Structures are given as C-alpha cells and as structure tokens.
Amino acid sequence: MRDNRHEVIVVGSGAGGAMAAYTLTKSGHKVLMLEAGRDYDPKTETPMFKRNGDAPLMGAATSDKHFGFYDATVDGGWQVPDEPYSVAEGDDFYWWRARMLGGRTNHWGRFSLRFSEHDFKGKSRDGLGADWPFDYAELAPWYDKTEELVGVCGTNTGLDDMPPSAEGVLHPPPQPRVPELLIAAAAKKQGIPMVPMHRAVLTRPKDDRAACFWATPCGHGCSIGAAFQTTTSLLPMAKATGNLQIITQAMVKSVDTDDQGKVIGVTYIDKASGHTHNLKAKVIILAASACESARILLNSKSQHFPDGLANSSGQVGKNLMDSTGAHLGAIIPALKGRPRYNEDGHTSNHLFIPWWGHAAQAKGELDFPRGYHFEIGCGFREPGAGVSGSLQGYGKAVKQQVWDNYGAYVGFSLRGEMLPNPDSYMEIDESVRDKWGIPVSKFHFKWSEHELKQIEHGLKTAKALLETMGADVGELPSAEQAISKGGSIIHEVGTTRMGSSAESSVTNQWGQTWDCDNLFVMDGGVFASNPHKNCTLTIMTLAMRNASWLSAQLKGGVI
Template sequence: MSDFKHKVLVVGSGAGGAMAAYTLTKLGHKVLLLEAGRNYDPKTESPMFRRNNEAPLMGAGNKDKNFGFYDATVDGGWQVPDEPYTSAKGSDFYWWRARMLGGRTNHWGRYSLRFSEHDFKGKSRDGHGADWPFEYADLAPWYDKTEELVGVCGTNTGHEDMPDSSPGILQPPPKPRVPELLIAASAKKMGIQAVPMHRAVLTRPKDDRMACFYATPCGSGCSIGAAFQTTTSLLPMAKATGNLKVITDAMVKSVKVDEQGKVTGVTYVDKHTVSEHAIDADVVILAASACESARILLNSKNKKHPKGLANSSGQVGRNLMDSTGAWLGAQIPALKGRPRYNEDGHTANHLFIPWWGHQAQANNELDFPRGYHFEIGGGFRQPGSGVSGDKQGYGPALKQQIRDAYGSYVGFALRGEMLPNKDTYMEIDENVKDKWGIPVSKFHFKWSDRELKQIEHGLKTAKQILENMGATVGELPPAEKAISKGGEIIHEVGTTRMGSSKKDSVTNQWGQTW
C-alpha cells in the first residue's frame, strides 16, 4: 500500500461505491476501494451467449443459483456461505447479497426511473414517513448527468409520475412488443397509460460500450457493456485515471475512530488469509448496500459511540423497507398460435404502467397512500424448464397444446412503495458471528395494512386489464398470501435515513453522517 497514497476510502463497488470512486478519481483524488466479493470480469466470465438447453434442467434455478443456472451473480444469493443472518421470531426476511466486483449492478433489472415531485414531499402530502431534505428541482440536473453517463433509453412521456429528462439525454427506446401493445390498449380503456420503460441499456453505442443487439437475456450478464454495470463502465473509467486502487475479498468489520471519536479509516478481514488489516483514510464512504452499511456502523461501537457509529439518533437500522411485490398473469386468446419470430428485445419489458392514482388519492378516493407500478411481460422468450400447468394429455396432442400456448401468456409484476413502521428494522445479533468473527444482522419485518391494501388494489386492476383482453382469471388470492416476502424484491432501503436534523436521522442532505 505504500506506493498508493489515498485520502478517500470507499466500501463497496456497486452503484453507489463505483459512482463515488469514478467521480472522485476524475477530479484527481486518490481512492482506495474495498469490495467484500471476488474479482469479476464480465467480458470473460459472462455466460450471455449460453442457451438454457445447454444447462442442467433447462437452466432452472437451484439453491446456489436462485435466478437460473446462467444468472450473472457468480457469487452470492439469498444465502451466502460463511455469512449467515438471522430473523426475529415471526419475521420472514430475505437478504440478497452479490459478493462480486460490481455488486448488484451485475444482476439488476436496469430499470432507471426518476423520483417525481410527489416522492420528495410525501409526508407533507399524506402525513406518512418523512420529507426528503431537498426537492426534485435540486436533483434534476444530476439525474440528467447520471442518465447520460450511464446510458438510459426511454422517452419523455409527460406522465405526472415520470419527470422529463433534458433534450438529448435519453437514448431511443426499443419498440413495444405485440403483447405489450395489447396490454396498453386494454389499460387505456380504463384511463390508465402504458409508456416506454426507462432502462439503463444502450440502444446506441457509447464510449467503448456496444449497443444492445437484442439476442441474450440481460440476467446472464453483458460482456459487451450494453446493459449498465459498474464492471464495464464506471470502474474501468476510474481505473484509467490512475487514481483508483481496488482490493477485493475485503470484508469490512468496522469503521475506526480516534480518541475524539472522529473517523480515521476502517478495519477489514482478508477473506483468503482471515487476517485483519487496518486502513487509514481522511474520508470514508460506506456504499456497501443499505443493510451492510448499517451493519458496519452498528458494529463500530466504541466509548464515544456506544450505540454504534453515527447512531446518536438511534435511527441506524431503522426505517427498513422493501418494495412491495405481487404477480398476476393469464393466457390471452388473441396471442395463441401466432407465427413465431424473435421477440427478445431488451429481455425485460419495453413498456410499463406507471402509477396513475395521485389525483384519486388527493380526492380521498383510495384507502392507501403512495403507489405502485406494473412491469408487464409476455411474448416469445427462450424456453425454460417448464410451461403452464393447465395442459393435459400426452404425446403429439400435448406438444401441440404447448406450441399453441407459446408466447400467449402475459404477466403483471406489481412493484410498490412501502412506508416505514416500528416493527420493521435491522439490528446486530450479538449471539451469531460470520466466519470472520463479525456479528451478523438480525431482521425484523412486517407489512402494514397500507401495503396490503395496495396489493389488493393492484391485483384487482391487473385482473380487469387481463379480462378486457379476453383472458380468464380465477379468484384472486388474499393480499396476505399474494404479497412478496420482505427483501424478496431485492429493493431493501432505509437503515441510515437522510434528514434535516441529527435528532431523527443518520445523515444530512449530502449523505454525511451528523
């Protein structure tokens, strides 16, 4: 380390950590980045050109590869060897971790939606949660910069839940598929608008990244750099400055402080040698994910900070949330038996349905606050390990049923906003430690009636849209059974809340701890 004189230390190489490292190195600062996972090079390791029929069980997932045999998360998942976590009695929470350079940016769906003005002042509108310490106008220029740097495709729709980007920022979106157009037409009859999804996938070449050529599943990784991940963009660009040094397999244990309680660096464990190292820095940026960053802060207890670092408010670990999730699908008669052609596109949906209920909530016409959107899907996809269970018979007759049904199913994935509640938080389980002797996270999780009513509304809406298309939809499940498990959508947020006062938050508007 003696030949690299850094002043800034970043923990985590995903969306937050890599962006911080890129920005600072471009400004001339020396940055040391610690990543808990292994090194990963998508240009040589991505299985993007492998087909499901080359894999066991037609590429189906298993306990080691939850999202399929060829999923881009080469090391990680709901359960990570040697890294347990616990849940309180009665809580059901899933914690996804991607232990690899680039973190979850190697795996995510690339949906890149701006918060709207509604999102920043939620408490002022409906009395729930807390207002952000800034407004949309403060972030708008930075949204533009990020969309241009990352490479986001989409259009300015004029939808109240989708603020416009500045002219020339967005790349062109891919064309909608036939099933998406049918869904859009059905939703329009109900006064609901479907619009192009904004995704961090290139439709035009950018720098040394190629444009997507619509051939392989994004979830398998992207060796050509079309689908944004930090391992093919921000990290190589930061390294090119000569100002970035990366250490992988570095499990951060705690943040170091001096006798006055001021931060001086971090302590980490080398996962290969299980040896402990102390690294000094003038500035420490924790970007290890919401729950891992909170775990590090809570494990950084000392005489000056007996409840954990930056926890004078008692809010570290609190305000834990995940997106709500539910799914409903059906077979559309008009799509049965149609001619087959390549309908891959960006793999995920080209259109989606943003939240349309702000005015209804302002008029007190809905019994839940905040909102949700629908990610719509359907069409010809790479065959997997199974088909819908409504087929009967055997031999040629069964095969013909499957051929006719191929490409005729559509689905609605609901993703909505959760509000914080006192029963949902994370803490440290002092009775359990990981392989490196670090106390693990313990989760408490509970959905409130607000989220359940949101799910009920969403399922009823999706059912009506499907039935308008001629689909037969059975009885809807109760919201309690339909809603996803906590953490299952892999959108966990909160734990180190930003605010205007150190009395009830962890950081100020700049992300600096009080």
C-alpha cells in the same frame, strides 16, 4: 500510519460505491475501494451467449442460483456461504447479497425510473413517513448527468409520475412487442397509461460500449457493456484516471475512530488469508448496500459511540423498507398459436404501466397512500424447463397445447412503495457470527395495512386488464397471500436515512453523517422513503451529487 496515497476509502463497488469512486477520481482524488466479494470481469466471464438447453435443469432456478443457472451473480444470493444472518421469530425477510466486484449491478433489472416531486415530499402530502431534505428540482440536473453517463433508453412521457429528462439525454427506446401493444389497448380502455420503460441499456454506442443487439438475457451479464454494470463502465473509467486502487475479498469489520471519536480509517479482514488489516484515510464512504453499511456502523462501537457509530439518533438500522411485490398472469386467447418470430428485444419489458393514481389519491378516492407500477412479462422467450398454462390430455394433444400457449402468457408484476414502520428494522445479533467473527444482522419485518391495501388494489387492476384481453383469471388470492416476502424484491433501503435533523436521521442531505463529518453513506440506506420506482438510478444520482459536494469540501480544506 495513514496510507497517504489514498484520500478516500470507499467500501463497496456497486451502484453507489462505483459512482462515488468515479466522481472523486475524475476530480483528482486518490481513492481506495474495498470489495467484500471476488474480482469479476464480465468481458471474459459472462455466460451471456449460453442457452438454457446447455444448462442443468434447463437453467431452472436452484437454491444457489435463484435466478437461473446463468445468472450473473457469483458467490452470492439469498444465502451466502460463511455469512449467515438471522430473522426474528414469526417474521420473514430475505437478504440478497452479491459477493463480487460490481455487486448487484451485474445482475439488476436495469429499470431506471426517476423519483418525482411526489416521491420526495410524501409526508407533506399525507403525513406518513418522512420527507427528503430536498425536492425534485434539486436532483433533476443530477439525474440528467447520471442518465447521460450511464446510458438510459426511454422517452419523455409527460406523465406526472415520470419527470422528463433534458433534451437528447435518453437513448431511443426499442419498439413495443405485439403482446405489449395488446396490453396497452386494454389499459387504455381502463383509463390507464402504458409507456416505454426507462432502462439502463444502450440503444446507440457510447464511449467504448456497444449498443444492444437484442439477443441475450441481460441477467447473464453483458460483455459488450450495452446493459449497464459498473464492471464495464464506472470502474474501468475510474481506474483509467490512475487514481483508483481496488482490493477485493476485503470484508470490512468496522469503521475506526481515535480517542476523540474522530473517524480515522477502517479495519477489514482478507477473506483469502484471514489476516486483519487497518487502513487510514481522510474520508470514509460506506456504500456496501443499505443493510451491510448499517451492520458495519452498528458493529463499530467505541467509548464515544457505545450504540454504534453515527447512531446518536438511534436510527441506524431503523426504517427498513423493501418494495412491495405481487404477480398475476394468464394465457391470453388472442395470442395463442401466433406465428413465431424474434421478440427478444432488450429482454425485459419495452412498455410498462407507471403509477396513474396521484389525482385520485388527492381526491381521497383510494384507501391506500403512495403508488405502484406494473412491470410486464410477455412475448416469445427462450424456453426453459416449465410450460405456461394448464395442460390436459397426453401425447400429441398436450404438445399442441404447449405450442399454442408459447408466447401467449401475459404477467403483471406489481412493484409498490412501502412506508417505514416500527416493526421493520435490523439490529446486530451478538449470538451469531460469520466465518470471520463479525456479529451478523438480525432482521425484523412486517408489512402494514397500507401495503396490503395497495396489493389488493393492484390485484383487482391486473385482473381487470387480463379479463379485458379475454383471459380467464379466476378468484384472486388475498393480499396477505399474494404479497412478496420482505427483501425478496431486493430493494431494501432506509437503514441510514438522510434528513434535516440530527435527532431523526443518520445523515444530512449530502450523505454526511451528523456525528462524524468525514464519514459518508452513499447507498440506498440514505433513502428517506422508498418510492415504487427501482432504486438504483437514484442511488447513483445521489452518489454523483454527494461525491461532487465532498470533492469541493476536500479541495476547500473544509474536511
């Protein structure tokens, strides 16, 4: 029997799910949210004020805390107890999951870069991948609304890779640090721009969230709400409407259909008790993350959908993409032994290098499509267990080298676009099941020559910048050696992509599945391409836009 208190069930409490729930509840709809992880309250649980010196191994990464002892992710990581996944022989893929209320938004880097007109219509330019079923102009006002609600600091740069925000939307960016100014000077000599990073960190108070006070690592979580996460913003705001109920520890097994193939609800397992529950609602929204939502659909088989729900196109699980990644860094002689002072800032790069090569690609001057950007690691940071730079000697001489090298390291982390390819996808591994008897995901993943050529270009560019600053870089690794493992950048998207045709995509432009008009996907799975920009801002923007459209359909009696 339908639970009439809830019009919509949302699966997942991260960027897409929380934004969908916030938008719908503000419009008066009753929403039930199911979260596979445990409850989490960053106001009481975050270790934001803990120091590396208080942690085992000085806070160093471990197999169960890959980003350090105090990382905000709880009950999650590359491997989750009782929730295995498999990888095809000869392939590498890492699947990050955050089994907690708020999902990855408790932990993410909070880089918030808009996709540009280039990003939405890549296939129209170079014939590769797929175009989105709308252009940038359609999404621009929704980006403004999302940035205003979330709170993003930065500036309008005038660069073609960084579309402007409306007047007054962006919070002021923090001041650049000394090493970033040095990098910017080197980049200028190479004809490369360096500008303020856009980040979902408040630099002025907003609603009941405080401005950042430049003192604690954002990756620990943020009890004052300055660093955006849904657990201090969208979820409390949605609950304040009185229209949101949340059930945690709810592992969704399937989306259920009736004898006519109509979506009617979901089946989930209470992880604490092991009991199975069936819930019914008028609309189901999957926002469990790209690969988890695809897994649910592929496991939701029936007489009407023998290959998985909403999979008449055969595209569910296909088009798996992650951002490319590579890193190159060195000690900069001019920065050695400089006076100590506080360079914490909002803990991540204040300046970064956006993609500058659109014109060169249009002229055919580059041997790879699409683009990348550089995130910068530099400045004085809280010391950990490791030291930067090669050391020689012992005793006082070694200590002096450590002191001189402190704050003198500059690292360039490349993040680039991956194009979809037929060797990168996920499917269901019927031979492996999780603790609750649900078949797990099996991943296939390979980089193509497009990504390898991109990495090669990025390494050469990073080396040129480091050498301009006087560093001794040495011989570069090959692109095959340097490129990240699939999934390790934690930007997996595309597995339920949207499009203009039911034959080649899973959803339409609103995230509404072609096969089931009351089933929606509102996470990164709907991405038609994977631009080099970090994906969370666009996940939230699409969720706000598409949930607003859904609300109108519900109120109009169309759904």
